[in-house]
Structure formats: structure tokens, C-alpha cells
Amino acid sequence: xxxHDRRKLAWAYLSRVAQGPHRELADFAVHAGPExxxxxxxxxxxxxRLQVRAHIDTAAADLDLISAxxxxxxxxxxxxxxxxxxxxxxGAGMPTASDQSAPFALWVLGGISLDELxxxxxxxxxxxxxTAYGEHxxxxxxxxxxxxxxxxxxxxxxxxxxxxxxxxxxVGGATVAVLACGIDxxxxxxxxxxxxxxxESGAVISEYAPGTTPAKHRFLARNRxxxxxxxxxxxxxxGWRSGARNTAAWAHKLGxxxxxxxxxVTSASSKGCHRMIREGxxxxxxxxxDIVAEIGTIGDVGDGRPSMFRDIDALSESxxxxxxxxxxxxxxxxxxxxxxxxxxxxxxxxxxxxxxxEGFAASDETGWFRLARA
Amino acid sequence: xxxHDRRKLAWAYLSRVAQGPHRELADFAVHAGPExxxxxxxxxxxxxRLQVRAHIDTAAADLDLISAxxxxxxxxxxxxxxxxxxxxxxGAGMPTASDQSAPFALWVLGGISLDELxxxxxxxxxxxxxTAYGEHxxxxxxxxxxxxxxxxxxxxxxxxxxxxxxxxxxVGGATVAVLACGIDxxxxxxxxxxxxxxxESGAVISEYAPGTTPAKHRFLARNRxxxxxxxxxxxxxxGWRSGARNTAAWAHKLGxxxxxxxxxVTSASSKGCHRMIREGxxxxxxxxxDIVAEIGTIGDVGDGRPSMFRDIDALSESxxxxxxxxxxxxxxxxxxxxxxxxxxxxxxxxxxxxxxxEGFAASDETGWFRLARA
Numbered sequence: 001x002x003x004h005d006r007r008k009l010a011w012a013y014l015s016r017v018a019q020g021p022h023r024e025l026a027d028f029a030v031h032a033g034p035e036x037x038x039x040x041x042x043x044x045x046x047x048x049r050l051q052v053r054a055h056i057d058t059a060a061a062d063l064d065l066i067s068a069x070x071x072x073x074x075x076x077x078x079x080x081x082x083x084x085x086x087x088x089x090x091g092a093g094m095p096t097a098s099d100q101s102a103p104f105a106l107w108v109l110g111g112i113s114l115d116e117l118x119x120x121x122x123x124x125x126x127x128x129x130x131t132a133y134g135e136h137x138x139x140x141x142x143x144x145x146x147x148x149x150x151x152x153x154x155x156x157x158x159x160x161x162x163x164x165x166x167x168x169x170x171v172g173g174a175t176v177a178v179l180a181c182g183i184d185x186x187x188x189x190x191x192x193x194x195x196x197x198x199x200e201s202g203a204v205i206s207e208y209a210p211g212t213t214p215a216k217h218r219f220l221a222r223n224r225x226x227x228x229x230x231x232x233x234x235x236x237x238x239g240w241r242s243g244a245r246n247t248a249a250w251a252h253k254l255g256x257x258x259x260x261x262x263x264x265v266t267s268a269s270s271k272g273c274h275r276m277i278r279e280g281x282x283x284x285x286x287x288x289x290d291i292v293a294e295i296g297t298i299g300d301v302g303d304g305r306p307s308m309f310r311d312i313d314a315l316s317e318s319x320x321x322x323x324x325x326x327x328x329x330x331x332x333x334x335x336x337x338x339x340x341x342x343x344x345x346x347x348x349x350x351x352x353x354x355x356x357x358e359g360f361a362a363s364d365e366t367g368w369f370r371l372a373r374a
Numbered sequence: 375x376x377x378h379d380r381r382k383l384a385w386a387y388l389s390r391v392a393q394g395p396h397r398e399l400a401d402f403a404v405h406a407g408p409e410x411x412x413x414x415x416x417x418x419x420x421x422x423r424l425q426v427r428a429h430i431d432t433a434a435a436d437l438d439l440i441s442a443x444x445x446x447x448x449x450x451x452x453x454x455x456x457x458x459x460x461x462x463x464x465g466a467g468m469p470t471a472s473d474q475s476a477p478f479a480l481w482v483l484g485g486i487s488l489d490e491l492x493x494x495x496x497x498x499x500x501x502x503x504x505t506a507y508g509e510h511x512x513x514x515x516x517x518x519x520x521x522x523x524x525x526x527x528x529x530x531x532x533x534x535x536x537x538x539x540x541x542x543x544x545v546g547g548a549t550v551a552v553l554a555c556g557i558d559x560x561x562x563x564x565x566x567x568x569x570x571x572x573x574e575s576g577a578v579i580s581e582y583a584p585g586t587t588p589a590k591h592r593f594l595a596r597n598r599x600x601x602x603x604x605x606x607x608x609x610x611x612x613g614w615r616s617g618a619r620n621t622a623a624w625a626h627k628l629g630x631x632x633x634x635x636x637x638x639v640t641s642a643s644s645k646g647c648h649r650m651i652r653e654g655x656x657x658x659x660x661x662x663x664d665i666v667a668e669i670g671t672i673g674d675v676g677d678g679r680p681s682m683f684r685d686i687d688a689l690s691e692s693x694x695x696x697x698x699x700x701x702x703x704x705x706x707x708x709x710x711x712x713x714x715x716x717x718x719x720x721x722x723x724x725x726x727x728x729x730x731x732e733g734f735a736a737s738d739e740t741g742w743f744r745l746a747r748a
Contacts, residue, residue: 133638133640137638137640261639262636262644262648262651264507264637265636265637266507271660277651277658278664285652286645341642342642342645
């Protein structure tokens, strides 16, 4: 057994025994190594609760199970461990006191390396009680982002989460579902097929060992990973007191921009978003372009790949409005574009050839459509 | 003829000849008096454009006409001249340089004194191309404000303006229409009846002498009076480039809070509001309570009269939600209140007796309704 394998077993062990985040243990494990952390855990250094569970060593069986499912465990030792800033490090590379904790490891289903998936990623979350409006806007925004190469991170719940995942899948984009239970479980069970599709073109991940059941506190802990894996958190719809605000709070702690989509003031499902905007907890965003602009103001999170959203900054306002009115999938007529963009038809007709010339749009016998870019 | 009458004739003369705001002339007239201003105008001190018009003296006829219509001219000499801060004064009471100008005088139809009307007032403006959503929200907000004794100031245009005036009239509240033409003209002509009703329970006013026709630059100048007469400006719906943003810009110059109502991001009629919120030009407000809270943060603009909105600050969050769900007119069932407030029915039922006890709500055989306060 290699040193890497022994450490992987120790990370799997810690993941199983800790059953969720544990800052002190995580800090120690990153610093002194997972095997030393196990020994100290067994000695009671990290409290009685963990000590009485210390004998539960299912690491080898868990790794076999995940492997049989076609998945893997990734740990801080692996190249694909995401470069999230859940832990702070001081000048000497030592983790500093932090009230956030990175997971011990991540159980993953899906073939793409996780760091690649999350290099350009946006968390899109919201209420389970989504309205038709909320699902529509989620689909438009997430589809536009995914077309542009952004990975959509969410929690696979009903409502906004599901709409976000589905939109990314719908345009052939990448999406990551972060679960609050073991990844061998489909939760919610109504999303078993959706989770299967997410695994195919992205990843289904969890910090919980296989077999772990969902529980309220796990959803809250899961939210910090959703926030940590995105370059920004977008709340599309949220009631006055919504779980999405918990994800937003994590994003604040982690220094991620928190963005919220407004809606009708008559809709209970938008009250949480309006509240966050009013109270300065979130910035208003109305479309994918706004989201990318907000991420851009925080610092360049890209990897140097060309981004459609950077290029279109050079477009005129009219051209931008027409471009934004082009659907992420399907095609539309100039008349429809005029209605969607609120620009006169004659203006739309004058702008379309420019967009075609610049490679942003094209047309066929069905109408005009947006060109996807790598 | 009294000195007051002579000065009134001179103000009427300046109003006719200047045909709109003229900072230098206005500053001089406030400082040296309107009769001295007339003499200097005739000598060419305020430019050739005014000098060539100096012979147009219809002041006596204009005052007769307005009197025949049941109206009056009010001037800086009158007690009811609004206490707007369009002009700044230095410590010695001298007007200081300012790029805003107060009107020379206001032509008024309506029986209530203008300073009383505008003591507690909110300007509610927006696009002529209002949606059903925008008109609904305008009606709810303006009705709630008017029930609480706030005067609704707007521009009598189609769309949001008309919905705001009508809502105030509908709850027996006060409203002021500021026109960009003479008040002897009904503009738009489709609003002749509406303007007649506004005159009955508020005021129709203009800085333009009788007979003046509407023109684009007059609408822009008119917007500064709408902004100046309200303690805050609320933009309910506005397209990407909307005249309402001009009113908002005046409000900024005049130190009034600028507030905007969000809407569906899919609606072209909300794009201007979202843009203003995003760019920090306006604060998001979702209801009348938010509006009053924003005015409160700027400084107490009230006159000491009891305000419902101050009292309800003491209510619990649930009670506040139920209170806000009560309609400004008509009545609703507890089930409807539960739907509107997104609170469980059992909670609504427990809160209603409290609201009744505190005098915020009452019920009859038709359901629960909000109690109006003086």
C-alpha cells in the first residue's frame, strides 16, 4: 500500500467518523496529516463525541463501494482538490484560525476532474417553492452561463436548484450537485434520474460517507460547500425566511459575491431576494451578464479562456440588448427579438448583421440563434 | 392696489415671459423682488431671449383667467408657498449659487393650501408603458400611502402616473398633479376627467402661464417640480431609458431619496428600475412601509401628526406581515391573508385579534380590513 493509499484510507475514516465539518480536526489533519489526526481523535483530543465513534472504521468498505458505483474519493492530497478558500493559511502556509472548515474529503460520482469543473463556476440556489417565473429566470440565467462555459453548482433540491441543474444540462453545459447525504442515495428520490444525468456531464458530490442519511444540520453544512464551490452565489427566489439565505451567509463568510434576482413585489417567493438587496446583503442581478460582471469586479476568477461575456462588453448597448434577447437554445424571429429587447424592429434588424459578423449570432431558416463559445 | 398685488402681477409677468425655469432671474427675483427683476429683464440683464419677449405683459389677463377658472396664482410671497429646497440659502438668508431653480410662481387649481398638501408627500412616477403588474403595485403602494395621510405627487401622464393619482383618489386621499403646460389645458386630453377629480381633492399645478402648450423641454423642467414637491421619489416601472430617470436625477440633485420598485427581470418595463438599483442610483422598495422607512432614515419630514407607519414599527414581524397583507380598500378572509402574507393560517388567526386590539384592523361580515388613520 502506498503512502497515498494509506492517507486516502485515513481521510475516508475521518469523513465517516466526523460526519460533517469539524474545524479543529480539519485544521489538524491538513497540518499534521490525516493518519496523525486519526490517532489524536482516538486519544480523545477532539472531544468525547468523536472518541466514542472512533472505532467505526468502514473506510476500506466505503472506498470499495464508491469504486463499485464508478465513483471516487478525492482528498486534499489530490490534484483535483478544489482550490477553495474555506481555510485561510498564514504566510508560512499554516492554516489560521477560521470558523469555516473545509471537508475532510469529497465523495464524487462523475468523470470530470473537480478542480476543472469549479474553475469557472457559479452557485445558483433558491427556494423549493419556486414559481413559474423563478424557474424560467433560473433556466435562462443558468443556460446562458453554462453556454459560456460556467459550471452551475447547486443542491439538487426541488424548485430553483433543479431548474438550474436542468438548464445547464439542456445546453450541454457542466453542473455539480452537492448532496447533504451519501452520494449512493438519490435525494430527493424524485430526482434520481436528474442526479444520474448530472453525474454524466458534471459531478454529484458529498462530504458525507456512503449511506449517510439527509438531516437538517447536514443541509446547512452542505450549503457552505455550495457557496465555497462557486465564484459567486446567485439566489433566484427565496421566501422571507429561506434556506437560500443560509447559503448566502456562507458566501459572505467565504468572501464570495452574493447576488439576488428581483421579482414581482407581489410574490412571496421573491421577498427574501428583495430583503437581501434592500439590506445590502446581496447585489441585484437581472441576467447572466450582470452575474459575470459582478464576479469580474471581485477579481479575475477565469483561467484565461476566452469568455463571451468579456468580448460583448465592447458591443453597443443596442447590440447587447439584442444579444441578450437571443435564447440560449432554439431560435427566434427579429419580431420576437424586438419584443424581448424592447427595441424597435428596425434597430434589431440593423444590429443582427453586426452580431453575426462578430460571431455572436447566426441564423438559419428557423430564425436567429446565439452562437455558443468554448 | 396693494404692494402684494403689485408683486403678484410681477411674478405672473415673470412666469409668462420666462416660460420655464431661469436660475439667474429666479435668484435675482427672490433677492431683489419681482418688480426689480422685471426692470432688469427689460434692460437685458438676463439675456437677449428674455429681452425680446419683455413686452409680453398678459399678467392681469392671466390672473383674471385663472380666477375665472376657480384657481389662483401662488408666489414666494404667499404663506402656502411650499417649503421646497430648490434654492439654497446661506447663513444670511441670501440664495447661494445653485443649478436648480425654484419656479417664479405656481398656477394652481384646487382648494387646499399647497404647503399643507406637500407637508407629507411622496412623488410616485414611472413609465407611460406600464404593465398590469406596474399599475397594480402603484395602486397598492399609493393607496397605502394616501390612507396614511401622504399626498401623492405625480405628472398626470398615462400609465404609472395615472395609477398613482387614481389610487389616492380611490381611498379619499390627497394628490397633486404637476403639468408641463398651462393648467387651463387638460393634458393628456384623455385625462380631462381625472384632472377634474384631482382638482377636487388636491391640486393641479404648473409653473407655466395659462395657455402654454406642452413641449419636451417643459416635461423635463416639470420633473424637477415633481421631485421637489415630494419627500421622496418612487419609480415604479421604467424602461431602460425612461423619463422617470430624469425625475430621479432631479431628486438626487435636490437631496431627496430615490426609490425604485423591482419587478420581473423578464419585463422591459422594470429594466430601468433594476438598473437604478444595481447602479446605486435608487434603493429597492417593495411596499409603502419600505418607502416611509426610507424617508424616515433621511430625517423626520413629518409634522408631528401620528403616523400609522411609525406605530407599526412596534409590531412583531408576523403582525407586520399580516398588516401589510390587509388591502387598502375592500376586505379579505384569513385564508386570503395567509396566502398574501405567506404565513400559516393558524398564525394569521392568532395575529388578527392583536391588530384589532391595537386599532390597525377590524372585521365585519365581509372579512378583515385595514383601519385608516388621520
